[in-house]
Amino acid sequence: MIELSTITAEVGEWQTLLTGFLAIAAAYWAARPVYQQIGLMRAQNNVMVRATIGEMVLQLDVHLNCLEAIISKPVNDIQSSLNYYNQNGPGIDCEWVSQTIQEFGRVETELKALFSLSRDVQALEDAKLELLAAIDTLDSCLRTVFLPEDADRFPEQYNWSDEQRSDAYAAATLAEGELQGRSAGVGVAAQRLKKAYINQKAVLVGRLRTIDDQLLV
Secondary structure (H helix, E strand, O other): OOOHHHHHHHHHHHHHHHHHHHHHHHHHHHHHHHHHHHHHHHHHHHHHHHHHHHHHHHHHHHHHHHHHHHHHHHHHHHHHHHHHHHHHOOOOOHHHHHHHHHHHHHHHHHHHHHHOOOOOOHHHHHHHHHHHHHHHHHHHHHHHHHHHHHHHHOHHHHOOOHHHHHHHHHHHHHHHHHHHHHHHHHHHHHHHHHHHHHHHHHHHHHHHHHHHHHHHO
């Protein structure tokens, strides 16, 4: 025969368990507005983040187009000219060298102005620096080629000895042979920067898709 104390203990346990369930249910019910508010805040935050990322994607497109407009024609022009000189004679027109120095000076100025508009991810920043370094190297090579011509035009500014003049002409000859490679280096660096822009855009578009999936839930 079941003792009364045992029944009383079991009833007490069930009452305690039921009370616990009721307390949990009450707490959940009371917290529902909070959960709803948190969900709303998350959705609003996703919308704001999405807008920011969308602007970043548009900015990357604009900068990529600007890069193309600034660098592509000068690189193609110098490659075409160098090919012409290689096929039609060993000497390079110093007037062309002077004009090319001025052209790439303008290119460098415009690129620095473009790059100053934003601070991008490190891969993009590294590619920007690589392109500017390649342009500086090309500029140095062009100036070495042009230096003897400049000294002949303005001898009073240089006042070279015969040995200095001979060394300058020897350096110019070597630099002339390096122009093709230096120019190609600028083209390669420009392509790497373009690829870095495209890769970063792909990353951001992927984030947009993730946010869109979350907003649809």
